[in-house]
Amino acid sequence: MKVEVSINYNKMDERKGGKHTMIGQSCKTQEIKPKILYYGTPVILLNTLNEDGTVNISPISSSFALGDHIILGLGLGGKAIENLERHPECVINIPNPDLWENVERLAPFTGKNPVPDYKKEHGFLFQKDKYLTSGLSPIESISVKPSRIQECPLQIEAKVQHIRTPEYSSIFAIVETQALHVHAHEDIILSENYVDPRKWSPLIYNFRHYFSLGKELGKTFRAETL
Numbered sequence: 001m002k003v004e005v006s007i008n009y010n011k012m013d014e015r016k017g018g019k020h021t022m023i024g025q026s027c028k029t030q031e032i033k034p035k036i037l038y039y040g041t042p043v044i045l046l047n048t049l050n051e052d053g054t055v056n057i058s059p060i061s062s063s064f065a066l067g068d069h070i071i072l073g074l075g076l077g078g079k080a081i082e083n084l085e086r087h088p089e090c091v092i093n094i095p096n097p098d099l100w101e102n103v104e105r106l107a108p109f110t111g112k113n114p115v116p117d118y119k120k121e122h123g124f125l126f127q128k129d130k131y132l133t134s135g136l137s138p139i140e141s142i143s144v145k146p147s148r149i150q151e152c153p154l155q156i157e158a159k160v161q162h163i164r165t166p167e168y169s170s171i172f173a174i175v176e177t178q179a180l181h182v183h184a185h186e187d188i189i190l191s192e193n194y195v196d197p198r199k200w201s202p203l204i205y206n207f208r209h210y211f212s213l214g215k216e217l218g219k220t221f222r223a224e225t226l
């Protein structure tokens with residue numbers, strides 16, 4: 001079905017009496033059935049503990065933060081969720097755009113052995129040593145067993161508070177974690193307990209392509225830094 005909605009920003013601007021960057025543009029839409037719906041969220045490298053005490057690294061992009069809680073979306077059948085169910089601790093490492101190739105080196109692998117059939121069909125291979133594969137380096141955590149990734153500017157040690165597999169879907173789990181310690185590279189820290197948004201940029205997973213942030217547009221009324 002083709003639905004066309006046209007918004008005339010000229011009219012809106014006249015009403016508000018202000019300037020609008022979209023002046024003159026129309027916003028016609030078409031209904032689509034997107035093959036991919038990853039609309040641009042930060043990449044995370046999720047460190048979890050394998051049964052033998054080694055560390056698995058899983059690239060993920062489904063996450064959001066609410067206060068000091070971070071909610072993760074994990075596919076069932078991967079090693080990350082298996083590890084978190086057995087050992088409810090993790091490190092949420094947040095890479096910057098410079099690390100996209102290290103992330104992508106991990107992309108075709110799973111820590112699951114044997115590789116589940118659906119992953120095999122998509123070309124996934126088993127890899128135990130994700131540090132070696134990614135070219136990244138481990139550093140010990142303070143309170144959790146999985147190591148942190150030294151090269152990631154933000155490394156968040158977290159404990160799992162709750163894992164939910166929605167009754168309407170058997171393919172993913174929603175994992176609620178709570179941050180215990182936040183480690184930041186010194187060059188992105190602003191006056192002790194803030195991250196400098198002008199020095200830090202996440203790596204964005206945008207419809208399966210990697211991007212960095214563009215230039216700053218402004219700030220919200222609740223921003224606590226200049």
Ligand SMILES: Cc1cc2nc3c(=O)[nH]c(=O)nc-3n(C[C@H](O)[C@H](O)[C@H](O)COP(=O)(O)O)c2cc1C
Pocket residue numbers: 043056057058059060061062063073074075076077078079080081103104107108109110111112124205
């Ligand atoms: C950039 C990127 C983002 C991804 N986002 C997710 C995600 O949010 N959740 C998820 O379960 N898998 C995600 N994947 C797929 C997993 O990385 C993939 O299933 C991998 O095999 C997981 O490793 P594991 O089985 O060792 O945990 C993503 C992959 C890439 C490259």
